[in-house]
Amino acid sequence: MQRFQSSFALTYFLKLPSCRRESKNSNIEKSRQSRYIKKMISKFTRYRYALNTTLLLFLLFLSCPVHNTALALSASSDEEKKVPISLSSDVGEAMAREAERVRAELERRAYSLFEKEPLGWNLETVRYMYREAVSLPTKIPDITRHIAAQGRVLGFAGSMTVFVFIAAVLYSLIWRKRIYAWMENKTDPLLRRLPDTVLPYVRSGIKVVTAALLPLLLLSLFLLVDAMTSYRAAWFSLTGRLLGLWAVGSLVLNVLSETLTGGLFAATASYGARLYRWASLVVWYVLVVIAVFWAAESFALREDVLMLIKWALSITIVAAVFQLLLKKKALFSLLPSLPYAAYQKFIRILTSWYYPLLGISLMAALLWCFGYRNFGRIVLHKIWFTGAAFMAIMVAYHILSGWLMRWRERIGAKDEAANLFISSLKTLLIYTTVLASFGVVLNLLGLADLVKRLMSFPLFHLGENVVSLWIIVNAVLILLIFVFGTRLVQSYLDYKVYPSLGIDQGLGYALNTFLKYFLIVVGFLFSLKVVGIDLRFLLVFAGAIGIGLGLGLQNMAANMISGFSIIFGGKIRKGDWIESGGTLGVVTDIYLRATKVRTRDNIEYLIPNSELISNTIVNYSLSSPMVRLALPLGVSYDADPRVVEKILLAVAEAEPLVSHYQKPAVRFIGYGDSSIDFELLIWFDVRNIGRRTIRSALYFTIFDEFKKAGIEIPFPQRDIHIRSTVGPKLEN
Structure with missing residues (x-):
């Protein structure tokens, strides 16, 4: 009206x-x-x-x-622009063309694998090195004069600095244990405060840092000397490079020592010491090989001689690493046992095909040394880097997932907001792990670009835009990121932000609902924009939605509009206790089409939002959750009403379920057929206590108190009066 x-x-x-x-x-x-x-x-x-x-x-x-x-x-221009939607008529032909291009690309890559690069040396290089080795004794006087000349250039101060430097190196090699003991003594007050589960790792870390600290200090001293002098001899520059190599080698060797023999991990108990011996030998050999090559490079040898030395050293490194990789049982003992089907299947495949893969890797490494660099590099990357990346992703997921599970166990099941936040983190972690696994593995295998090209054939057209399967997949992945990110933001707001700001549950739910739909719409539009789709085509779908609403979706539209009205109206909020159609329960979720209500019997009802708007709803916690309950009871006519009143008030005040929002009261409501009737009026919080629960507790206590006071609880009684009438006798 x-x-x-x-x-x-x-x-x-x-x-x-x-x-x-x-x-x-x-x-x-x-x-x-x-x-x-x-x-x-x-x-x-x-x-x-x-x-x-x-x-x-x-x-x-x-x-x-x-x-x-x-x-x-x-x-736009003056011409009318439309956004037609049409299916591609040549999907099969487009797929065939793209498959042919992919096949040609694979053939080109296969041919490039067997392109040999020149080694940089030949038999003449071997003859030259033989002649130089034979004539080496005759060149000793020249080498001595060269060293003396270098000493004069360096000067007394420089010579003393080099002497001190060499003495410091020897001192660090001999007295390293004393230095570690000194550092441990200094850090002992801090170590005592750490928990026992962390202390072994911290001690191992101190050992590793101590081992790398001395080479780094000496490298710093060398850089200081290098900055103070203009001396640039080859051996002097080589000393600086060797110091850096020493620092890296010390770090690697000590990490291996603490990991395999330090008792930090249970997996190293059986084969840790054995593996450390082999691994340390390989590391030492590699360090020596690198030092030899740098020495040869520093003294300006011929290029072909350097390439020959590099080739020979590469062959020996391949042989050393191959000897280490033959220890299959020891290496597999280090792999963690994770309860994931994909990981366990990967381990089974790796166990079955380990030696064939190792043989292929040895062949690829040798071919790399002999000039087939592309073949060796690609095969080694595809076999070992792919497996290592997959295992690293699974181990990282296991560590983070275990941390989330321990966090959930600490907080328990009562903190619903914290559990929801942890569940959102777990979902986002699973999505990230799956996405990272596919992305990293496909990139390492070199298949990412091929998969993209195979999925880029056109499915249909939206105006001037060509929509392919690759575009759809990217749009869905981006949209899922927004969906999972929205859930994480909502759960964090419920867990931390809203409680700290004093925002009640209903208002927080309304804000979260608005944020959820807003971010999902933004994510949908962003995903379409990122993949290059013109957003004007949404006008076509807007018209179709309008026609659908007009023809057959009135009820759905009414429920959705009612849902927004409930969410932002503030009259019914999440956590409110409402009664609709004789059903009393708490509002757990408000969706666009329906509202979920859970009763105290853990039965969930889905009530259409339009019914909540149009019908009368009792909201027990709209303004205050405190509700008054009238408890009827009757006593015998022999009881004193004042004594009954005192007993009932005492019972109500002593009952912990009764709220002190207002004082309890007793009403004398009348004289019954068999009893005098009273009502005990008490207040309770309807959110936490059920009516039947508090009524039962009060009735139990009242019965006991009445029994102690000798007050009877009557039951209906009837007096039957039988009248006998004397009439005339009946004669036969």
Whole structure:
């Protein structure tokens, strides 16, 4: 009725000028119209707020599509631009063409694997090195004179610095244990504060840092000397490089020692010492090989000689590493046992095919040494780097997942917000792990670009945009990131932000709902924009949705609009205790179509939102969750009402389930057939306590107190009076 009067008044004012022109010559008509105008003005003034609000919302609703359309038209040319949707007619041909291009690309890559690069040396290089080795004794005087000349260039101070440097190196090698003991003594007060589970790792870390600290200090001293002098001899520069190599080698060897023999991990108990011996030998050999090559490189040998030395050293490194990898049982003992089907299947495949893969790797490494660099590099990357990356991802997932599980066990099941936040983190972790596994493995195998090209054939067209399976997959992945990220943000707000700001559960749920749909819409639009789809095609779907709403989705639209009204209206919020159709329960979730209510019997009801809007709902916790309960009872006529009142009040005040929101009261309500009747009025929190629960507790206590006081609880009694009447005797 209000909308009808407001719209009628507005319509009348729009027609008012024409009415005035038609009634100029009629005074009676003018007076009648003036009275009617005054009446309409009074009604319009009464409903002006509702009318202004309605008009404002209507104009905003109209201005949005008009504004967007105007921008689209101003940016486009004079020709009318449509966004047609059409299926590709040559999907099969496009797939065949793309498959042919992929096949050609694979053939090109296969041919490139067997392209040999020149080694950089030949038999003449071997003869040259033989002649130099034979003539080496005759060159000793020249080498001695060269060293003396270098000493004169360096000077006394420089020579003393080098001497001190060499002495420090020897001191660090001999007295390293004393230095570690000194550092451990200094850090002992801090170590005592650490828990026992962390202390062994910290001690191992101190050992590793101690081993690398001395080489780093010596390297710093060398850099200081290098900055103070202009001496640039080859052996002096080589010393700096060897110091850096020493620091790295010390770090690697000590990490291996603490990991394999330090007792930090249970997996190293059986084969840790054996593996450390082999691994340390390989590391030492590699360090020596690198030092030899750097020495040869520093003294400006011929290029072909350097390449020959590099080739020979590479062969020996391959042989040393191959000897280490033959220890299959010891190496597999280090692999963690994880409870994941994909990981366990990977370990079974690796166990079955380990030696064939090792043979292929040896062949690829030797081919790399002999000039087939592409083949060796690609095969080794695909076999070992792919497996190592997959295992690293699974171990990282296991560590993070275990940390989340321990966190959940600490907080327990009562903290619902914290558990929801942990579940959101776990879901995002699973999604990230799966995405990272596929991405890293496909990239290391070199298949990412091929998969992209195979999935890039056109499925259909949206205007000028070609939509392929690859575009759809990317859009879905981006949208899933927004969905999982939205859940994580919502759960974190519930867990940390809202409680710290004092925001109640209902308002927080409304804010989370708005944030969820807003971010999902933003993620949907962003995913379409990232993959290069023109957003104007949404106008077509908007029209289709409008037709669907008009034809058969009125009920769904009504529930969705009612859902927004419930969420942002604030009358029914998450956590409220409501009663609808005789069902009392707590509101656990408010969806767009329905509201979920859970009773105290853990039965969940889905109530359509339109019914909650149109029907009468009892909200026990809208303003206050405190509800009054009237507990009826009767006692014998022999009982003193004042004594009964005192007992009932004492029972109510002593009961922990009864709230002290208001004092309990006793009402004498009447005289019954068999008892005098009372009502005990108490208050309780309907969110935490059920009516039947508090009623049962009070009845138990009242019965005991009445029994102690000798007060009877009567039951219905009836007095039967039998009358006998004496009549005339009946004669036969």
